[in-house]
Amino acid sequence: MARVNPEFAGAVKESKAFNASACMNCGVCSAVCHMGIELLPRKLFRYVLLGIEEKVLANVETIYSCLLCKMCEVNCPASVHIAENVRFLRHYINKKVYQL
Amino acid sequence: MSDRRIGVYICHCGGNISDYVDVEKVRRAVQDEPGVVVAKTAMFTCSDATQQEMVQDIEEQQLDGLVVASCSPKLHLFTFREVAKRAGLNPYQYTQVNVREQCSWTHTDDYAGATAKAIRLVRGGIARTRLTEPLQPIKIDTVPRVLVVGAGIAGMRAAVGLADLGLAVLLIEREPVVGGRVAAWGAMYPHGKNGRQLIARLNEEIKQRENITLFTCAELVEKSGSIGNFNIKIRVGGNSGQGQEIITARVGSIIVATGFDNYQPVAGEYGYGIDGVLTLAEYKELLDSTEGKLFRHGREIKDVVYVYCVGSRQQSGENPNRYCSRYCCNAAVHASIEAVDKNPGLHQYHLFRDMRTYGKYELLYNQAREKGAVFLRFDHQEPPVVEKMADGKLMVKVRDLLTYSEQIDIAADVVVLVTGMVPRDNGSLVDVLKLPLGQDKFFNEIHPKLRPVETVVDGVFICGACQGPKNSSESVASALSAVTQSASILKKGFVELEPLIAQVDPEVCRWCGECTSACPYGAIEQVQYQGRAVARVNEAVCKGCGGCAPLCPAGAIDLKGYTDEQMKSMIDAFLKEIV
Numbered sequence: 001m002a003r004v005n006p007e008f009a010g011a012v013k014e015s016k017a018f019n020a021s022a023c024m025n026c027g028v029c030s031a032v033c034h035m036g037i038e039l040l041p042r043k044l045f046r047y048v049l050l051g052i053e054e055k056v057l058a059n060v061e062t063i064y065s066c067l068l069c070k071m072c073e074v075n076c077p078a079s080v081h082i083a084e085n086v087r088f089l090r091h092y093i094n095k096k097v098y099q100l
Numbered sequence: 101m102s103d104r105r106i107g108v109y110i111c112h113c114g115g116n117i118s119d120y121v122d123v124e125k126v127r128r129a130v131q132d133e134p135g136v137v138v139a140k141t142a143m144f145t146c147s148d149a150t151q152q153e154m155v156q157d158i159e160e161q162q163l164d165g166l167v168v169a170s171c172s173p174k175l176h177l178f179t180f181r182e183v184a185k186r187a188g189l190n191p192y193q194y195t196q197v198n199v200r201e202q203c204s205w206t207h208t209d210d211y212a213g214a215t216a217k218a219i220r221l222v223r224g225g226i227a228r229t230r231l232t233e234p235l236q237p238i239k240i241d242t243v244p245r246v247l248v249v250g251a252g253i254a255g256m257r258a259a260v261g262l263a264d265l266g267l268a269v270l271l272i273e274r275e276p277v278v279g280g281r282v283a284a285w286g287a288m289y290p291h292g293k294n295g296r297q298l299i300a301r302l303n304e305e306i307k308q309r310e311n312i313t314l315f316t317c318a319e320l321v322e323k324s325g326s327i328g329n330f331n332i333k334i335r336v337g338g339n340s341g342q343g344q345e346i347i348t349a350r351v352g353s354i355i356v357a358t359g360f361d362n363y364q365p366v367a368g369e370y371g372y373g374i375d376g377v378l379t380l381a382e383y384k385e386l387l388d389s390t391e392g393k394l395f396r397h398g399r400e401i402k403d404v405v406y407v408y409c410v411g412s413r414q415q416s417g418e419n420p421n422r423y424c425s426r427y428c429c430n431a432a433v434h435a436s437i438e439a440v441d442k443n444p445g446l447h448q449y450h451l452f453r454d455m456r457t458y459g460k461y462e463l464l465y466n467q468a469r470e471k472g473a474v475f476l477r478f479d480h481q482e483p484p485v486v487e488k489m490a491d492g493k494l495m496v497k498v499r500d501l502l503t504y505s506e507q508i509d510i511a512a513d514v515v516v517l518v519t520g521m522v523p524r525d526n527g528s529l530v531d532v533l534k535l536p537l538g539q540d541k542f543f544n545e546i547h548p549k550l551r552p553v554e555t556v557v558d559g560v561f562i563c564g565a566c567q568g569p570k571n572s573s574e575s576v577a578s579a580l581s582a583v584t585q586s587a588s589i590l591k592k593g594f595v596e597l598e599p600l601i602a603q604v605d606p607e608v609c610r611w612c613g614e615c616t617s618a619c620p621y622g623a624i625e626q627v628q629y630q631g632r633a634v635a636r637v638n639e640a641v642c643k644g645c646g647g648c649a650p651l652c653p654a655g656a657i658d659l660k661g662y663t664d665e666q667m668k669s670m671i672d673a674f675l676k677e678i679v
């Protein structure tokens with residue numbers, strides 16, 4: 001069970017850096033990822049959009065294992081800025097969790 | 101022997117027929133049948149060259165009957181009727197025999213059998229043709245006036261369209277005011293116009309046209325007659341019976357535009373009944389009547405959850421609505437954009453089964469997402485659950501297929517049930533017009549693509565949302581199509597109907613009434629003949645379906661073009677080798 005938290009979603013939206021609303025859940029990104037990161041863009045970005053912060057924070061490791069190689073991004077039919085979004089999440093976590 | 105002069109043409113249809121049927125053998129087998137003076141085969145009987153040859157044969161050989169053995173009459177009945185007409189032969193003295201669908205296509209594994217069957221069918225066709233009489237189409241003068249039932253956007257637009265084509269219009273509306281559903285709406289998509297203003301403008305247009313007569317609080321109570329010339333009775337005014345008035349009129353066609361009803365959820369359906377759970381129509385009312393921010397019970401609305409497909413696309417239940425209402429996805433997305441424009445920062449969650457924002461509505465869908473709406477997809481087997489929480493807010497629990505069926509809980513101030521369209525309760529109108537309803541209880545057109553506004557009752561058309569869910573522009577488009585259809589009948593001044601209909605011999609009929617109850621079109625009425633009651637077929641109403649003829653115990657009914665005598669002679673011809 002996960003509860004939607006509009007505050008978190010709001011904080012993400014405020015930044016304007018995060019863009020994933022165009023994602024249509026096709027799964028191309030997961031298919032082409034050579035790191036085999038199944039969670040990334042698709043599922044994780046939905047957690048962000050829905051504002052389910054605890055799920056995002058539970059997957060910090062995955063977020064840091066992405067190579068930012070953009071293999072997924074160039075193949076995404078909806079032009080989601082996947083690498084940019086991952087960078088944003090790292091920035092958010094650095095501040096929020098590690099207080100960097 | 102027969103003194104008829106019949107021409108028989110057997111078609112190869114390329115190889116479509118001749119690959120599986122020995123057409124030459126068929127020709128040889130029938131060329132000496134009584135009455136046959138010409139028997140030919142042709143590569144394509146429908147080609148211009150062969151048609152020309154037929155015309156020439158008919159003229160030179162003085163043919164008084166024509167048989168074409170080819171494809172199904174559905175395809176070329178009218179083609180060969182025209183050939184006959186061009187050659188001065190009565191088109192009802194021609195018979196089409198189907199040796200393609202019925203022989204070559206069905207018996208690809210049996211050349212000899214298919215050929216033998218073709219011979220018999222052609223012989224049957226010749227036998228029928230021997231007994232044909234020249235028939236004339238039934239001509240009926242038309243009244244240049246149209247009754248439009250329902251003054252919503254479709255009916256109003258139809259009235260204006262008809263008036264501009266020079267036809268008089270009787271526009272009747274059950275309610276005291278015109279405009280129907282659209283009159284209650286604010287901003288609409290995609291034209292950005294306001295529903296109330298749209299209707300006000302149409303109303304002005306109607307007032308400016310002298311040949312439109314509008315009756316509100318009016319219902320159609322009786323209809324008789326047929327295409328081109330209906331007699332109608334309209335009850336106007338007073339529901340209680342006081343101040344009521346019956347108006348009679350004659351019209352040439354009838355356009356039904358009675359619209360739809362909003363689906364009304366039952367108590368408890370997705371929490372309906374709990375304070376804060378609204379239907380889309382109720383929510384739209386709130387939006388359209390609010391200037392500035394949206395509030396409920398003095399509290400600003402901050403979180404909204406939409407549940408799609410409520411009352412549509414149900415697979416089970418007592419009276420499931422299996423159809424998609426087609427407009428509600430667009431309407432909900434549009435409403436959500438209006439809502440966030442009023443309350444910036446509003447959190448909106450759309451729980452859908454499939455998004456059906458087709459065509460340019462896709463842009464609207466994008467816009468909603470750009471403005472922050474989040475879309476979650478649920479499985480209809482596991483629908484969302486709506487509950488009331490202790491703090492007064494609503495809680496919606498849903499399994500989101502897009503997040504791998506994770507259960508997600510969303511707190512909301514308002515839950516909008518995106519309800520679809522259901523057919524209006526038109527009970528008495530259905531009885532009066534004898535219009536067939538589809539499985540979904542909306543009025544049924546003859547063919548959704550080929551004849552989209554015509555009904556099986558000639559001269560009665562349907563348009564707008566009474567024939568199925570439609571948005572306003574689709575309703576108007578179908579209204580205009582009904583206008584065109586009506587005008588094409590009424591502007592000519594007369595209609596021509598098929599003469600292949602039933603006929604009662606009053607000498608033989610002894611009025612038992614069997615035929616009347618058998619006729620699905622109500623075409624048989626009782627009349628007096630030499631002091632006795634007998635049955636009579638109303639030529640304009642009879643469809644020639646043949647339902648009545650075999651039931652008559654006195655053998656008084658014949659179907660023109662398919663008389664008992666003709667049928668018997670065909671059977672004899674089929675069975676020639678056996679008998």
Ligand code: SF4
Binds near residue numbers: 080
């Ligand atoms: S490829 Fe793009 S659209 Fe497809 S799931 Fe991944 S992010 Fe979404």
Ligand code: SF4
Binds near residue numbers: 065
């Ligand atoms: S950018 Fe990250 S998620 Fe995308 S393909 Fe590369 S490693 Fe995988």
Ligand code: SF4
Binds near residue numbers: 425454
């Ligand atoms: S238009 Fe959308 S909400 Fe309406 S029935 Fe169809 S899929 Fe469901």
Ligand code: SF4
Binds near residue numbers: 604609657
């Ligand atoms: S069934 Fe035959 S006999 Fe009876 S009413 Fe009809 S036409 Fe007359």
Ligand code: SF4
Binds near residue numbers: 601643644648649
């Ligand atoms: S042929 Fe059919 S439509 Fe005509 S009177 Fe008989 S039953 Fe009625």
